[in-house]
Amino acid sequence: MEKRVMAAPEALDLLKVLKERYGPDLLFIQICGYCDHSSVYCYKVGEFMVSPQDVLIGRIDGVPYYVDASQHELFKRRQIIISVVKGDRSGDLSLEGTEGVIFRVSSHELSEEEFSKLDALDLQAA
Numbered sequence: 001m002e003k004r005v006m007a008a009p010e011a012l013d014l015l016k017v018l019k020e021r022y023g024p025d026l027l028f029i030q031i032c033g034y035c036d037h038s039s040v041y042c043y044k045v046g047e048f049m050v051s052p053q054d055v056l057i058g059r060i061d062g063v064p065y066y067v068d069a070s071q072h073e074l075f076k077r078r079q080i081i082i083s084v085v086k087g088d089r090s091g092d093l094s095l096e097g098t099e100g101v102i103f104r105v106s107s108h109e110l111s112e113e114e115f116s117k118l119d120a121l122d123l124q125a126a
Contacts, residue, residue: 004118005058005065008083011103015061018042018095026095028065028082029054030105040065040082040103041094077115078107 025045054066087102096103
């Protein structure tokens with residue numbers, strides 16, 4: 001079964017650290033803006049208000065992953081892969097910033113066969 005959102009091993013390791021530090025109620029949000037759409041932010045639930053324009057497209061280790069509706073159209077038939085790179089997001093509140101790293105997004109277009117194998121949640125978001 002295919003997933004719309006996947007995580008590299010280092011991203012799963014970092015997510016485990018964040019869950020231990022901040023608790024299990026976290027969320028990912030990929031926000032449309034002036035950037036290159038390759039960053040994703042991780043917040044504690046309640047510290048970021050998910051809007052009606054945000055679309056749940058999957059979960060990573062149980063953590064919901066949202067994209068802005070305009071990005072949903074861009075990524076509708078793409079698989080998103082989360083990795084970790086060294087970096088500094090001084091001034092924002094994404095939880096991984098305390099570790100000197102940031103989550104990074106890459107993606108690839110799903111083939112017809114891959115798209116047909118999406119799990120139920122992923123198909124609802126498509």
